[in-house]
Amino acid sequence: MPLVHALTRQRDAWSPRQRRHLSAIADFNCTLTHLPGKKNPVADALSRIEINAVQLRLDYNQLAKEQQQDPETTAVRTAITALQWKDVPLEDSNISILCDMSTGRPRPWIPSSLRRHVFNLIHGLSHPSRRATTRLLTQKFIWHKISRDAGNWVRSCVPCQKSKVHRHTETSPGAFHQPQRRFAHIHVDVVGPLPSSDGHRYLFTIIDRSTRWPEAIPMANAKSTSCASSCCQVGSPDSAFLNTSPPTVAQPSHRIYGPPWDS
Numbered sequence: 001m002p003l004v005h006a007l008t009r010q011r012d013a014w015s016p017r018q019r020r021h022l023s024a025i026a027d028f029n030c031t032l033t034h035l036p037g038k039k040n041p042v043a044d045a046l047s048r049i050e051i052n053a054v055q056l057r058l059d060y061n062q063l064a065k066e067q068q069q070d071p072e073t074t075a076v077r078t079a080i081t082a083l084q085w086k087d088v089p090l091e092d093s094n095i096s097i098l099c100d101m102s103t104g105r106p107r108p109w110i111p112s113s114l115r116r117h118v119f120n121l122i123h124g125l126s127h128p129s130r131r132a133t134t135r136l137l138t139q140k141f142i143w144h145k146i147s148r149d150a151g152n153w154v155r156s157c158v159p160c161q162k163s164k165v166h167r168h169t170e171t172s173p174g175a176f177h178q179p180q181r182r183f184a185h186i187h188v189d190v191v192g193p194l195p196s197s198d199g200h201r202y203l204f205t206i207i208d209r210s211t212r213w214p215e216a217i218p219m220a221n222a223k224s225t226s227c228a229s230s231c232c233q234v235g236s237p238d239s240a241f242l243n244t245s246p247p248t249v250a251q252p253s254h255r256i257y258g259p260p261w262d263s
Contacts, residue, residue, distance in 0.1 A: 070111035
């Protein structure tokens with residue numbers, strides 16, 4: 001209830017605290033009148049400093065000027081699309097703005113120079129999500145790749161990054177325990193087939209995780225019995241990490257130039 005009606009309203013509607021305040025006001029000889037905020041800059045002088053003022057609406061005169069200077073606007077007018085372009089005149093002005101009428105309501109075309117400003121007007125009010133920001137933008141405005149721009153700007157919004165908690169569904173990398181002895185944990189792989197040398201065409205490679213010591217044991221074939229026999233030459237490991245892909249094929253040129261770096 002405004003203060004101007006406080007003294008004329010029934011006292012039963014006020015709380016004890018409000019009654020004490022009204023009793024103190026009644027001791028003064030004053031007249032209570034309502035003064036709109038726009039006509040009362042003194043009361044809110046500190047909160048209405050121009051440098052901190054927030055512009056909550058788009059300057060359509062500036063938008064019309066930017067549309068006339070934007071070369072992309074000319075291409076939009078002549079492009080064949082499902083959008084229905086129309087020059088909508090402004091009220092009390094001889095200026096018109098290019099808008100899309102396909103949704104039943106005018107959606108102004110936003111040139112590239114004003115797109116980030118329009119995004120800040122929509123997203124800066126409550127910092128909604130990417131999907132909600134895109135929906136609010138497309139309801140009122142239109143430009144090429146508006147969803148992509150909105151998504152990129154939402155992801156780079158500093159207040160959103162500081163205050164919003166995102167759920168990470170990716171599993172974190174597993175922790176490797178430190179082995180207590182050499183060749184306790186090994187990584188093995190099979191390389192081949194290679195050019196025959198003394199009847200051997202494959203290599204059983206072993207790398208110790210603790211010391212990174214490599215071993216390359218020649219084998220005549222890539223059967224499981226040959227791999228198990230080669231693995232036993234370094235002792236009895238506690239665990240062995242295998243490469244489940246097919247055996248690595250080494251070309252003869254690799255012996256001279258080394259393996260290729262293609263990923």
